[in-house]
Amino acid sequence: MVRAGLTLERLTRAGAELADEVGFDQVTVSALARRFDVKVASLYSHLKNSHDLRTRIALLALEELADRGAAALAGRAGKDALGAFADVYRDYAREHPGRYAAAQYRLDPEAAAASAGGRHSRMTRAILRGYDLTEPDETHAVRLLGSVFHGYVSLEAQGGFSHSAPDSQESWSRIVDALDALLRNWPAP
């Protein structure tokens, strides 16, 4: 009996690929076993259960996204940083729809704490350093940016903006312009 060389690492990575190919909610322990040409039960020495698998894929996606965000932010500031960071989200979701869906998977508190969630909000806050916002407005703005990026990308993934003019890329650019303008002129309470 030749060993397949299963590891948590490889299982998670293969799960992420599977998600991109067939959709995150089609990611199943069975499908993963099939992909490694191994019996299903074998995976249960590595994974606690199916929720565990999905959580690990989610954490992977969040890390990858944060890595890309950090790379995009390096050496940029102001609107330049804002646009680059926004594109990271959109491009990642388009390249890796399954992983992006995974990043939305509801994590339990411990997983959430161990996730790259903190890096994401710190990066968003770093972008806002290019604008003159003070607390609590900076926090409101962090939440607004997170909402727009996530919301736009989700709606786009659902096909919300396809088949209608103007095309999605143009709206995306103009929305980034609008957010930049808004952050430069954040209204007083």
Add this chain to the structure above:
Amino acid sequence: MVRAGLTLERLTRAGAELADEVGFDQVTVSALARRFDVKVASLYSHLKNSHDLRTRIALLALEELADRGAAALAGRAGKDALGAFADVYRDYAREHPGRYAAAQYRLDPEAAAASAGGRHSRMTRAILRGYDLTEPDETHAVRLLGSVFHGYVSLEAQGGFSHSAPDSQESWSRIVDALDALLRNWPAP
């Protein structure tokens, strides 16, 4: 054998309740059958399959949301309309998390065409009539508003803004203020 009185209508409605109670992705044909105290196979004379059930729940949620939006918009304009409409989304998602999740369910093109999606974008456009936007900026703004509402509500549902100051309600109000300011001063290309 006493008949249970299953109809598409009742099944969809019960499915929506089930979604709110146990989460949309726990909505299963089996669970629904259990709720009607009926054998699973019996539902298949009413429903094509499990995707069909989920689609119908999604359509119901979109209609309900559109109805609430229409009610909120009646007699309002400008920022008043914007804030009321925004609250409709947020309140609906908080009251009916399962239904709101359903409203995000990926519809196939025919279902999407028959959905209340069109009403939603028409209502958003109606709000923008209180601001001086011309095409294509109006469309960009429609997409921005949709993204913010959906994005914020999704992140909030995921627990994104809980356990941290300032509280979510305050951010929500300030974000609506900010959007109003932005729409009044939409940047030229």
Add this chain to the structure above:
DNA sequence: GCATCTGCCTAAAACCTTTAGGCAAATAGT
């Protein structure tokens, strides 16, 4: 009162999840 139709049933196959227990390959101790 009979015929038809409709609604819910039983049966069954296919697939996914998860647990328990076993054998063989890898690894470590002497």
Add this chain to the structure above:
DNA sequence: ACTATTTGCCTAAAGGTTTTAGGCAGATGC
């Protein structure tokens, strides 16, 4: 190098969900 232990994948099995096929009885129509 040989034994002992650990580790990795296996078989087996139980329980749940999905979906199709075919049947019987209660509701509906003539």
